[in-house]
Amino acid sequence: MDDDAEIIAEFLVESHENLDQLDRDLVELEREPGSRERLSSIFRTIHTIKGTSGFLALNRLEQLTHVGETLLSRLRDGEVVMTPPIAEGLLSMVDTVRALLDGIERTGRDTDPAIAVDPVVAVLEALLAADPVAEEPVVPPPAPEPAPEPASEPALEREPEPVPGPEPEEPGERRTVVDSSVRVDVDLLDDLVDLVGELVLTRNQLLQRSLGSADAELVRASQRLDLVASELQESIMKTRMQPIGQIWSKLPRVVRDLSHQLGREVELMMEGHETELDRSLLEAVKDPLTHLVRNSLDHGIEPPDVRRAAGKEPKGTLSLRAYHESGQVVVEIADDGKGIDPATIGAVAVDRGVVTRDQLARMEARDVLGLIFRPGFSTAAAVSNISGRGVGMDVVRTNIERIGGSVDVASEPGRGTTTRVRIPLTLAIxxxxxxxxxxxxxxxxxxxxxxxxxxxxxxxxxxxxxxxxxxxxxxxxxxxxxxxxxxxxxxxxxxxxxxxxxxxxxxxxxxxxxxxxxxxxxxxxxxxxxxxxxxxxxxxxxxxxxxxxxxxxxxxxxxxxxxxxxxxxxEPADRAAGGADDRTALLVLEVADGRRAALPLAAVARLEEFGRDRVERSGTAEVVQYRDGILPLVRLAAAIGLPDTSDQGDQISVVVHESGDATGAVGIVIDRVLDVVEVVVDASEVGRRTGVTGSAVVQDRVTDLVDLDAVVRRSGVPA
Amino acid sequence: MHTGGSPGTTTRTSEQYCTFWVAGLFFGVAVDEVQEVLRLQPMTPVPRADRAVTGLINLRGQIVTAVDLRVRLGLPDRSGDELPMNVIVRSRGEVVSLLVDDIGDVIDTAGVDLQPAPTTMPRGVQDVVRGVRPLPESILLVLDADRAVDVATTPDNPGGTP
CATH class of the missing domain: 2.30.30.40 (SH3 Domains)
Structure with a gap:
């Protein structure tokens, strides 16, 4: 009995994974109905579930997957052509299979009467009966089925693995994943994180003690421990990282179902699904992201005829993009729908008492859009069952901020809306x-x-x-x-x-x-x-x-x-405007003995001082060892065509600039930092040259505006 | 495994208790609810928390809230030079430390019935006691750990000490 339970548990884990793949495959299949590759993949998944369920005496599951498999085998063999009703039927079969699996997880049996299997079987059988091939309806459906199946996959019957060895179609990619990874209990990973945290603390205490010690052996051993513990910590944090694609995998299905329901035509594009973040965060952003996607479909993308009338492609585009940017993960959800009209938002906000008319009048257009995140605001004119379920954008924002993230929205009426969600890489540290x-x-x-x-x-x-x-x-x-x-x-x-x-x-x-x-x-x-x-x-x-x-x-x-x-x-208008209006925070520097230059403060990661003796050479470039890596240096004065005077003291002042992917840090050597100012930059072309975009009057003094890209390029590091 | 101590449970399968003293009273917590017993640990106070919350301790990387049983039970404060001990208990998935005066032995109370607590005991004590087991030499108050660590924290509690 215990053996059985173990087999069932294994079967459930595998089947759930397979079903996610199945959802994607089916949606893809609808787009390119002829793809035999997809069909084979789908067929295999259902076939595996059927085989195992028969083996485990899960009769209802077997019955359902059997009919589904028959239909799929005909699709695969080209006897039946994919049509929307067939896709619908197959998707509802997948849903029912999922429901049955959930039931099995709870009770160990597939006998839950709440899950209606028969109607789905009937639909699938009706689809089979409508088969245009003449002789098929005469023979009862199950009869012709056993023939193609053992022929194509003899090894499958008792094999719970999703990808059997002899399968010739596309074994390469999926096998490597199976072979090179191990499934680990999440609790175990969490324990490891705790333990390694503990180890690091112990290491710190030991290091402190060993510092004053005369025992050279102890000092060496503790230094080794130091290194190993740091690397261990880093590796363990990595084990918790998972690609965002995991939570995206369900979206094609969501988009497909919703667009059918709403009568929209939508092309879903996803980019950067391999972008990784901590698994606890992944869980936390799943619902907000789904909500934003639903919102885009419901309120953003217009029905095809409206789009046509507006001179747009009838098919709307919803694109998801995930990428790393300065230690954060950014997820963009962009649609090319009707956009958000600030006037409407403003009117609604006043109407619902979110702001007063007076406050609204003083707000910038951009801040008005931000009102949709205020509690008590919901744009749905009529509450639809798609996105207006009382769960407003304020909940989305609250949930994202709870994990240390942020969300903002930009929109161009008539052209579309882009929502940008920023999330930290890891919650734990x-x-x-x-x-x-x-x-x-x-x-x-x-x-x-x-x-x-x-x-x-x-x-x-x-x-x-x-x-x-x-x-x-x-x-x-x-x-x-x-x-x-x-x-x-x-x-x-x-x-x-x-x-x-x-x-x-x-x-x-x-x-x-x-x-x-x-x-x-x-x-x-x-x-x-x-x-x-x-x-x-x-x-x-x-x-x-x-x-x-x-x-x-x-x-x-x-x-x-x-x-x-x-x-x-x-405050709100004033504050939110701080990032959006014309004011820019600048770091004002001195170079070349008294000349002034300014960098956008946003481009500055840190300010550092290094002893001159720490500057080493790598090829023709100057570098320093910095934070376990090598930091290439650029002399700002030389880069903007001024005499270099940064070497006058024992120390050199360095502005550390990090480009998006943390590896591309560059140290910009300056004479000294003068000030940080927030000003409206009225740039002039005067003084424009290599490394300088122009100049502006900052604090009553003419200041060169540094062209950061050009300066960074000088270091040989890709900007 | 254990039942989580629903208030209705009057008899428990385990009759072994980890015992300790608080202001002269002899308490016991079922051994399967106790994780370990520790000397006084370095503690970080939590401003604005309930007065019964003495602070946070680092238990091998886990952050544990310490609840002073004297304060929790409404008993007089410990004098300054008496150092309390930590009885670390598991309660609803969390680990909490109970600060007590002194630790006793683990005792087996097989054969001694659990009786309702006398209604004349102070309310604060009655609230967190499942019942009493009258042993030959002393009377054991059986503590309900879940209720003992349930400290009502009001955000507007002014300051740590009155």
């Missing part, structure tokens, strides 16, 4: 800023961090003001509400002569958190906290520091809610 308060350490996710500001002496009285008990900071012309971490945590803040402000952003809220100490940034492992603390929205979890002590992770949105920092009246 995030970069965080560690701050100190009341003798304890707290971690703030870097994703929420905007900047750090320290205000001392006279500036304190000039820039920090008290508005009826609410302290605010004048920061580059804007008022930033200040929140004291000490007071938030229930203590009292010390009236220091200096103030350290961590500027934080969450949703539409930006505020400054005053902290006592700033430690450093580090990669932290996010761990859940017990349900005794779940009601405290200020904490997102906890982590373990290098010394083994626990530190709480602050939840920025939760703190904002706790202390009541809301999106102030002018």
């Amino acid at each position: 995030i970069p965080a800023l560690v701050v100190g308060e009341g003798g304890e350490r707290y971690a703030i996710p870097q994703a929420n961090l905007v900047e750090l500001v320290r205000i001392e002496g006279d500036d304190l009285s000039r820039q920090v003001e008290d508005l009826a008990g609410a302290p605010v900071l004048r920061l580059r012309g804007r008022l930033l509400p200040l929140v004291s971490l000490a007071e938030t945590l229930g203590g009292s803040s010390s009236g220091d002569e200096a103030l350290t402000v961590v500027v934080l952003q969450s949703d539409d809220v930006r505020f400054g958190l005053c902290v006592s100490e700033v430690h450093d940034t580090q990669e932290i492992v996010v761990k859940p906290i017990g349900r005794q603390l779940k009601a405290l929205s200020m904490y997102a979890g906890a982590t373990i520091m290098g010394d083994g002590r626990v530190a709480l992770i602050l939840d920025v949105a939760g703190i904002a809610a706790t202390v009541g920092v809301g999106a102030t009246q002018q």
Whole structure:
């Protein structure tokens, strides 16, 4: 009996995988009905399920797959041609097979009376009976079936593997996958992640001890341990990475069903399905992505006649694109539908009380689109059963933000809508800023961090003001509400002569958190906290520091809610506009002894100082060893045609620029950093030359605007 | 395996208890609910949490909430120089530490029936006790670990200590 249970479990896992493939195959098949390759693949899957179910005495499943197989074998042999009713019939067979498998998973039997097998069998039999080949209807369907089957696949009957050896059609690709991978229980992987985290902590403690030790052998051994532990950690994190294609595999079916239901013609394009992210995140983004796809079909792409009238292709295009960008995974869902009209959105938002007419009037078109993510907003004029089920875009946004991601939408009325979802690569490990308060350490996710500001002496009285008990900071012309971490945590803040402000952003809220100490940034492992603390929205979890002590992770949105920092009246428009309007954050640099140049701040990953003696040569290029790799250097002055004076001290100042794929980091050597400014750049062509796109007046001084691509190209690293 | 301790269960298959003292009271938790017993661990306080939550400890990489049973049961606070012990229990899939005064032996109570707790005990204690087993030398209060670790946390609780 136990053996049976094991076989059934194995059978279920395999069959579910096969069914996913089947969905894709069937949808493909509908598009190119003649593909014998697809037909064979589908036939094999159903055949395998049938064979095994017969072996395991799952009679209803066997009966169903038997009829399906008969129909498929005729399709494969060219006796029947694929038609929409046949596709429909086969898809409903797949659904019923899935339902039966679920039933088997629950009860071990396929006898659940709630699953109607007979009607589906009847439909399939009717399809078989309608077979245009003359002699077939005379003979009862099961009769001719055994003939082709043992002939083509003699080895299959008792073989639970989806791809049998002797299959000649396309064994290559699928076999390698089967041969080179092992199925592992997810719990085991999670355990490994925990254990390796523990190992890393132990390693840290040991390293600290061994540093002062005179025992050379111990020092060497602990250094080896250090290396091995780091690599182990990296490898284990990788085992949790899965391609996003896994959650996409169901979308062709969703799109197909929906477009039929809605009377749309849609071409689904998917790109980048191999893009990997942590499996826990994959689970978390599945529903939001499906919702966005449904939205595009329901509200975006128009019916064919409307499209024709608008002079577009009757068939709409829905494209999904996934790629890595600066340590994040970006998923774009783009349609070429009717787009979103800001005027309609605005009107609806006012109507539903999401914003006041006054607020709306002050908003930019782009921010108006962002209103669809506000709670209480749903664009569905009539609630349809496709996307208007009370689950609005606000839920999509909340779910994505919960895992540290973000979502934004851009649209051109009449041309289409693009929704961009950004998700961190991994949930388990995030970069965080560690701050100190009341003798304890707290971690703030870097994703929420905007900047750090320290205000001392006279500036304190000039820039920090008290508005009826609410302290605010004048920061580059804007008022930033200040929140004291000490007071938030229930203590009292010390009236220091200096103030350290961590500027934080969450949703539409930006505020400054005053902290006592700033430690450093580090990669932290996010761990859940017990349900005794779940009601405290200020904490997102906890982590373990290098010394083994626990530190709480602050939840920025939760703190904002706790202390009541809301999106102030002018704030949302003002804030959201910060990224969208003409203001650009620039890093202003000094090069060539007093000349000024500026880089977009967004292109700057880090600022570093290296000792001059660390600069080595590789070929003609200058490089430094940096973060376990080699960082090529470019002298900015030379790259923009100025005399190089960056070598005057013992240290060189380097701006680290990372292109999309983390491997392409480049160090740009400058004299020094002057300032970070946020300005409206009024660029002029004056001074345009190699490496410089032009110049602009920044802080009353003429400043060269660096053409980053050209400078990076000089390093020999592909930009 | 274990039943998860539904309140209606008056007798349990396991009659072995891990015992400890809290403010002079003799408590026991069924051994299959106890993971381990530890000395006082370095603890990170959680500002604004319920007063019974003493802090978070790092148990081999897992973050465990420590609940002070004296506070939880409404008993007088421990004096400053008494160091509590951690009784690590499993409760509804989570691991929680109960801070107690002192640890006793594991005892087998076979043959001693579980009786309802006397209604004259303080409410705070009655709430988390499944019943009592009167042993020859002492009376064992059988703790319901699930209820003991259930700390109502109100987000507006002002500060850690009153």
